[in-house]
Every structure is written in C-alpha cells, then in structure tokens.
Amino acid sequence: MSSGSAAVAAQDTTKPPSVDETIRVMNRVLAERFGIERPDLNDSTELATLGLDSVAFFEYVFELEGALHLTFADIPRDLATTGDLIRFVQGEVVRQHASSDPE
Numbered sequence: 001m002s003s004g005s006a007a008v009a010a011q012d013t014t015k016p017p018s019v020d021e022t023i024r025v026m027n028r029v030l031a032e033r034f035g036i037e038r039p040d041l042n043d044s045t046e047l048a049t050l051g052l053d054s055v056a057f058f059e060y061v062f063e064l065e066g067a068l069h070l071t072f073a074d075i076p077r078d079l080a081t082t083g084d085l086i087r088f089v090q091g092e093v094v095r096q097h098a099s100s101d102p103e
Helices: 003-010 019-034 054-068 082-100
Strands: none
Touching: 019 054, 019 082, 054 082
C-alpha cells in the first residue's frame, strides 16, 4: 500500500476524505505514475495542460480508483479543468462513502 493509500485507509472511516485529502492523493498519483508534479493545480488549470493524452487520462482515472478505493461508473465528457475533475472525484468519494456506511 502506498503512502497516499495508507493515509486514506488510516483516516477516520466515519467520514469521507476531505477535498484537501482527495487533492493530495490526486497530486501523488500524477507525480508517481506520470512524473507530473503540479503543486499549483487550481480550479482553473486546464486538464490539457497536464500533458495527458486521452489514454493516459483514463489510466490516471483508473489509478485514482485504486488510490481512493472507488469505482467510477462513468467519467463526464465535459471535464475541462482540474477543478471540474476534483469536484467530480470528491462527489464520488462522498457518494460512495455514504453508500458504504453501515447505518
């Protein structure tokens, strides 16, 4: 288990990871898997500036699923910025965490 996965797994399981935790995992996957270090990612950073072609983008999404312990049923085609991607991923983190809570 990598350090980011360990951080997510070791957190309080009664609540989903925060947006900041999700962003840290997203940045770690970019750096470790693709050699892209972008600490300046923000809501308006265009996804195209990351240098991922369409195949690499889907590999990135697949890696995020593993690192965040999620399954993305579908990726919206209208994601244009890192902010769009962060909101989508965090929405899935929260939704899937809520559906896995044993209440």
